[in-house]
Amino acid sequence: MSRFIVVLLSAAFWLTACTKDVADDETSVPFAGRYQPLPGVTTLLRGATILTGTGSRLENADVLLSDGKIVAVGIDLDAEGAEVIDASDKWITPGVIDIHSHLGVYASPGTASSSDGNEATAPVTAQVWAEHSVWPQDPGFVTALAGGVTSLQILPGSANLIGGRGITLKNVPGRDVQSMKFPGAPYGLKMACGENPKRVYGGRGMAPSTRMGNVAGYRAAWIAAADYRDKMEAAANGEGEPPMRDLNLETLVGVLDGEILVHNHCYRADEMSVMLDLADEFGYKITAFHHAVEAYKIGDLLAENGTCAAMWADWWGFKMEAYDGIRENAALVDQAGACAIIHSDDAIGIQQLNQETAKVMGAAARAGIDIPPEHAIQWITRNVATALGIADEVGTLEPGKMADVVVWNGSPFSVYTRAERVYIDGALVYDRNNPAGNPVTDFSLGTSSLTGGAR
Amino acid sequence: MNHSMSKLAVLMIFLSGPVCAQTTAVIGGTVHTAGPAGTIENATVIIEDGVITAVGKNIATPSGAIIVNATGKFVTPGLFTPFGQLGLVEVGNSAGPLDAVQRGDQFTAGFDIADAFNPRSTLIAINRIEGVTRALIAPRSQGADGEGHTSHVISGLAAVVNLGDQSAPIDKRAAALVVNLGEQGAGLAGTSRVSALLVLRNALDEALDYRANKNAFERGQRRDYNYSVADLEALQGVLMGDIPLLAHVERASDIEVLIRLAAQYNIRAIVKGGTEAWMIADQLAAADIPVLMGPTANLPSSFDRINARRDAAGLLIEAGVKVGFVGSQSQTHNARNITQSAGNAVSEGLSWDEALRAITLAPAEIYGLADQIGSIEAGKQADIVIWPGDPLELTNYPEKVFINGDAIPMISRQTLLRDRYMQTETGKPPAFRH
Numbered sequence: 001m002s003r004f005i006v007v008l009l010s011a012a013f014w015l016t017a018c019t020k021d022v023a024d025d026e027t028s029v030p031f032a033g034r035y036q037p038l039p040g041v042t043t044l045l046r047g048a049t050i051l052t053g054t055g056s057r058l059e060n061a062d063v064l065l066s067d068g069k070i071v072a073v074g075i076d077l078d079a080e081g082a083e084v085i086d087a088s089d090k091w092i093t094p095g096v097i098d099i100h101s102h103l104g105v106y107a108s109p110g111t112a113s114s115s116d117g118n119e120a121t122a123p124v125t126a127q128v129w130a131e132h133s134v135w136p137q138d139p140g141f142v143t144a145l146a147g148g149v150t151s152l153q154i155l156p157g158s159a160n161l162i163g164g165r166g167i168t169l170k171n172v173p174g175r176d177v178q179s180m181k182f183p184g185a186p187y188g189l190k191m192a193c194g195e196n197p198k199r200v201y202g203g204r205g206m207a208p209s210t211r212m213g214n215v216a217g218y219r220a221a222w223i224a225a226a227d228y229r230d231k232m233e234a235a236a237n238g239e240g241e242p243p244m245r246d247l248n249l250e251t252l253v254g255v256l257d258g259e260i261l262v263h264n265h266c267y268r269a270d271e272m273s274v275m276l277d278l279a280d281e282f283g284y285k286i287t288a289f290h291h292a293v294e295a296y297k298i299g300d301l302l303a304e305n306g307t308c309a310a311m312w313a314d315w316w317g318f319k320m321e322a323y324d325g326i327r328e329n330a331a332l333v334d335q336a337g338a339c340a341i342i343h344s345d346d347a348i349g350i351q352q353l354n355q356e357t358a359k360v361m362g363a364a365a366r367a368g369i370d371i372p373p374e375h376a377i378q379w380i381t382r383n384v385a386t387a388l389g390i391a392d393e394v395g396t397l398e399p400g401k402m403a404d405v406v407v408w409n410g411s412p413f414s415v416y417t418r419a420e421r422v423y424i425d426g427a428l429v430y431d432r433n434n435p436a437g438n439p440v441t442d443f444s445l446g447t448s449s450l451t452g453g454a455r
Numbered sequence: 456m457n458h459s460m461s462k463l464a465v466l467m468i469f470l471s472g473p474v475c476a477q478t479t480a481v482i483g484g485t486v487h488t489a490g491p492a493g494t495i496e497n498a499t500v501i502i503e504d505g506v507i508t509a510v511g512k513n514i515a516t517p518s519g520a521i522i523v524n525a526t527g528k529f530v531t532p533g534l535f536t537p538f539g540q541l542g543l544v545e546v547g548n549s550a551g552p553l554d555a556v557q558r559g560d561q562f563t564a565g566f567d568i569a570d571a572f573n574p575r576s577t578l579i580a581i582n583r584i585e586g587v588t589r590a591l592i593a594p595r596s597q598g599a600d601g602e603g604h605t606s607h608v609i610s611g612l613a614a615v616v617n618l619g620d621q622s623a624p625i626d627k628r629a630a631a632l633v634v635n636l637g638e639q640g641a642g643l644a645g646t647s648r649v650s651a652l653l654v655l656r657n658a659l660d661e662a663l664d665y666r667a668n669k670n671a672f673e674r675g676q677r678r679d680y681n682y683s684v685a686d687l688e689a690l691q692g693v694l695m696g697d698i699p700l701l702a703h704v705e706r707a708s709d710i711e712v713l714i715r716l717a718a719q720y721n722i723r724a725i726v727k728g729g730t731e732a733w734m735i736a737d738q739l740a741a742a743d744i745p746v747l748m749g750p751t752a753n754l755p756s757s758f759d760r761i762n763a764r765r766d767a768a769g770l771l772i773e774a775g776v777k778v779g780f781v782g783s784q785s786q787t788h789n790a791r792n793i794t795q796s797a798g799n800a801v802s803e804g805l806s807w808d809e810a811l812r813a814i815t816l817a818p819a820e821i822y823g824l825a826d827q828i829g830s831i832e833a834g835k836q837a838d839i840v841i842w843p844g845d846p847l848e849l850t851n852y853p854e855k856v857f858i859n860g861d862a863i864p865m866i867s868r869q870t871l872l873r874d875r876y877m878q879t880e881t882g883k884p885p886a887f888r889h
Contacts, residue, residue: 108754109761139755195548296876297885316869317578317788319548326869332876347754348783355795355849362850367873415798415849447755448762 031131033181035170037425042066044079045407048087053094053381053396057374063092065403068425073397090420091411093377094397095150095404097384098350099263099310100290100343103141104134104154104177108347108443118157119164123201123208124221126189127247128164130154134177137441140347145171145430145439147351148412148419150404151182153388155290158192158265159200161208161217165251166190166263168388172424173439186389188287189255191218193266193275194321215274222282225252261287261389263310267321269297276305288387290343292333293325299336308339308387312349313356314363330357330379331364331371341387342379353380358413373413402426478503479860480516481839484525489532489816490830493808500530502837505860510831523855525841531811532830533588533838533858536793537747537779537818538701538727539786541590542572542579542616542624547788556597557611558604565685566611567628568594574616574624578788580867583618585791586846588838588858589626589828591615591818593701596635596643608643608654609634612689613701615822617838619858630822631701631725632693637709638759648709652716658682659720662690699723699821701747706759707731714742725821730760733767736774745821746776749783750800766803768813779818780810798847810847836860 043065050058052073062077063070105117116133119125134154144152149171156163166188167181174180193214202209208217228249235242254260262279266272266289279286288308289295293316295302295309302309311333316325334340342357344350357379361371385395393402403426410417422430430438479502486498488510499514500507516522543555554571572592582590594611610633615626635643640651661680665687671677680687692698702713705728714735717724726732729746732739739746753765764770771778780796782789797810805813819829828836837860844851856863875888 109757111757143753296873314789314792315785317546318785320546323546324872326873328873328877332873346784347756348751351753352751352795352799355799358849359795362848362852365850366852367877413850415795415847416802418802444755448764 031129031178033183034176034178035172035174035181035183036179037068038172038427038429040065040068040403040423040425040427042082043423043426043428044077044082044084045087045090045092045405046077046079046084048090048092048407049411050092050397051094051374051377051412052398053378054398055374055378057372060088062087063397063405065405065423065426068403068427070397070399070401070403070405072399085407085421087407089410091408091417092397093148093406093408093412094381094395095406095422095424096148096353096380097388097395098144098149098152098344098353098380099288099341099384099387100345101144101152101154101350102157102345103144103152103347103350104136104138105130105156106347107135107138108140118159120157120159120200123160123197123217124162124248125156125160125164126162126221126249126251128156129167129187130156130165130190131167131177131181134167134169134180136174136177136180137443139441139444140350141171141173142439142441142444143347144350145422146419146432148354148406148408148422149350150406150422150424151385151388151390151394152350153188153263155188155190155263158190158196160190161192161197161214162221162252163190163192165260168390170424172429173441182390182393184390184393187251187254187260188263188388189251189260191262191264191275193264193271194268195319196265211271215278218278219281221252222256222278222284225249225256226282229253229256255284256282258285261285261387263288263290265290267291267293268324269294271321272298273301276301276307287389288339288341291322291345293322293329295338296326296329296332297324299333299338302333302338303336306339308341308383309333310341310343310384310387312345313342313359327359327363328367328369330360331367331369334371334375334379335369339383339386340379341383343384354408354412354417355415358415361413373411376413477860478517478520479523479837479857479862480520481523481525481530481841482516484528484530484841486510486530486831487532487808487811488831489808489812490832492832497526498530500831500837500839502839502857502860505837507831507833507835507837507839509833523841528854529842529844529846529851530831531586531840531842531846532815533828533840533856534586534791534793534814535589535779535818535829536582536587536781536786536790536814537591537821538593538613538781539590539790540595541582541587541592541618541787541790542574542576543568543592544787545576545578553597555593555595556606557594558597558600558606565683565689566594567614568592568611569614569616569625569628572614572616572624574618574621577868578790579618580863581788581869582791583856583858583863584853584865584867584870586794586840586842586853586856587618587790588840588856589615589617589818590790591630591822593631593633595633596639596703598642605643605645608636608640608651609658612698615824617836617858619838619861619863626828627822627824629689629692629698631699632689633701633727634703636702636704636713637706638757639703652712656716658686658690659694659722662687662694666691666694693722694720696721696723699725701725701727703727705730705757707734707762709759710735711738714738714744717742717744729771730767731762732776733764733770734762736771736776739771740775744776745778745817746771747779747781747818747821749781749786750796750803750805751783765799768800769803769805772805772809772813777817777821778813779821780813794847795849798849801847807847
């Protein structure tokens with residue numbers, strides 16, 4: 001109760017102060033973030049095995065958190081004034097980040113009335129923003145927190161060629177989505193290849209009904225966006241009137257200007273290759289392919305283009321374009337020098353991204369590829385932060401970064417391990433050993449999640 | 456490349472028929488029997504003609520036996536995935552027939568899914584090289600198609616299959632009759648969960664009437680039934696207690712209704728799903744009704760599953776309920792992930808031995824096959840898996856898998872794809888690497 005009042009007070013403070021944040025910008029930012037860290041204390045986590053997210057592993061080492069930031073990571077840190085947590089026999093990692101979640105937009109319970117992830121009424125809907133569908137009371141946010149997830153991108157679904165804007169959130173309980181928005185994170189744009197758009201629209205006897213129809217649809221959208229951008233620029237230079245504001249084209253221009261990052265649902269290697277050429281044609285970058293079930297076939301192409309592949313560990317066969325999935329996918333992408341990410345796209349999977357990573361490590365070992373824990377952890381921390389454009393703030397345990405930290409009660413790559421303490425901006429947001437202090441969504445009041453569901 | 460060729464050749468030979476059985480001795484491993492003998496260190500397992508003939512310490516190795524040294528390894532029974540569609544589907548969506556789904560008014564309990572099983576499906580090799588040796592394959596429901604036809608409340612007969620011997624892949628036909636109650640049944644019956652129950656009760660009542668008046672019916676002196684003779688005949692097995700009624704049901708109140716129904720008709724029931732089963736664990740234990748569940752399904756994903764919790768498996772087993780684990784996400788393509796289900800249940804308080812039983816012996820017991828499979832005991836079929844370490848740990852994959860005593864080739868379409876794309880030195884396209 002008291003924590004809730006603190007949240008209210010700090011939110012109220014922020015409401016009066018938020019204009020300062022956008023003072024540099026001529027135009028006000030719509031739906032501006034109002035995230036405020038929860039209160040925390042200076043904390044020294046002592047004596048753990050630490051996977052820093054930078055590729056290093058430290059033994060019997062400490063992490064010092066203060067004022068919401070990581071102050072130091074090392075051996076025998078000074079603990080003056082800090083709450084000291086004995087973390088011997090524990091493992092510490094950066095907070096886990098999921099690049100592909102539909103929490104809040106496809107919330108639990110999965111009723112038709114809360115199915116808010118696909119604006120499947122036209123194949124190009126860059127004007128819709130996932131944040132306007134996010135229901136913060138989705139119990140899945142809390143269970144994801146118990147799985148160590150501290151940040152996540154909420155994306156529209158994949159019914160459309162261009163599905164709309166994604167939003168990166170801090171995984172803190174909020175009364176509204178604005179109070180969960182990751183400060184300063186760029187927007188994402190969800191695009192989708194393959195079966196889904198052509199099935200959804202082809203099934204209605206409209207375009208696209210084929211993969212070639214998909215590509216024609218993307219190209220038409222980018223042609224319109226480039227034209228809109230040119231007219232806006234011309235008007236800014238005093239040449240003619242600006243066109244009427246168009247939210248769809250405005251978002252696409254944001255991509256062409258490099259301000260909005262493309263997250264492209266795409267399974268097959270050959271389709272990813274076509275999409276890379278499409279991006280070249282219109283001068284934008286694909287930040288990450290999502291699902292990327294066949295990424296292992298084109299690791300070199302991904303590396304050349306600086307495009308990440310965000311993958312499941314082992315999902316395959318549920319549709320034709322997922323038929324060639326292999327457990328070693330992420331490891332082979334990694335070996336090719338490309339950026340590998342393990343994602344969930346699933347409310348259960350997001351709770352065990354560490355386990356999904358472990359399955360890939362084991363499969364890689366079976367194939368003779370050694371992926372040590374200090375390397376693998378980057379697939380669910382640093383590489384994700386990079387692909388979300390938030391790597392300066394999170395993704396590794398380095399001084400000055402946000403204190404998003406997970407204390408695990410063992411190696412995060414053991415099936416028996418659970419996240420024990422989860423800090424977000426230095427605040428202890430989840431404590432496995434103190435269920436009474438953990439968040440419970442409105443929806444879950446009076447249900448078993450108080451006693452067991454989110455333990 | 457020659458190496459890959461020879462691996463493929465081995466695969467092809469295997470696909471062409473069973474390998475001749477021989478005597479094999481697995482020596483030196485830590486054998487987790489899942490049976491009364493518990494765990495035996497430094498144990499020997501003798502396999503003759505596909506059957507386990509001896510297990511224990513200090514057992515002499517028969518002369519001429521193939522020796523498999525498992526020193527330092529974990530030896531477990533083959534895994535038994537207790538629900539799914541292995542061999543019934545290749546690709547789930549928009550890619551050919553869905554053999555597990557039957558639409559139309561007649562459920563035909565003569566809808567015997569065993570006849571659709573394809574032991575050469577790519578899914579078989581992909582799952583068995585990770586330790587799955589037995590599976591229940593079940594018909595399933597599906598919502599309305601383009602013409603508005605849903606599948607039936609009663610889906611049909613499930614079967615137990617083995618993932619090894621392709622000349623005799625069916626272990627047991629009519630291992631269960633699959634029905635859909637609760638929310639799922641309501642959707643299929645059109646309106647209410649009560650409608651789904653009425654469909655089931657009507658079928659059982661007609662089957663009882665048919666049994667009592669069979670001669671009159673055959674002479675045309677009994678009323679017409681809604682169900683075909685094939686249906687009514689198949690239902691006799693349920694009414695006789697030979698075929699358990701496997702009911703998809705999640706909500707505690709619906710499970711209580713199922714318990715009463717089973718008692719009323721004196722039939723055996725199995726709960727599939729059972730999100731809220733933990734709330735009435737004592738009733739289930741008293742009624743001897745087992746539960747097939749995915750232990751990581753901890754979200755209130757529908758109003759029938761409001762009281763989902765991650766430690767439900769442990770609570771049920773502690774109360775004396777027999778539990779079999781399925782995957783929370785995929786029960787078919789990734790049936791192999793039942794080890795992850797078991798490991799997660801352990802992390803929430805279940806004992807390791809109970810967790811192993813939930814993916815080996817418990818399913819065998821649930822389907823009445825525990826005298827033949829499910830544990831490493833003399834007299835049982837030799838389904839044996841050798842692991843480099845703890846089989847529930849996600850980083851461990853089997854080194855060797857025996858099904859009915861045969862060591863299967865550790866090759867699948869996925870390992871072939873992997874090996875093709877791990878080779879990068881050739882100047883030719885990947886199609887030339889095989």
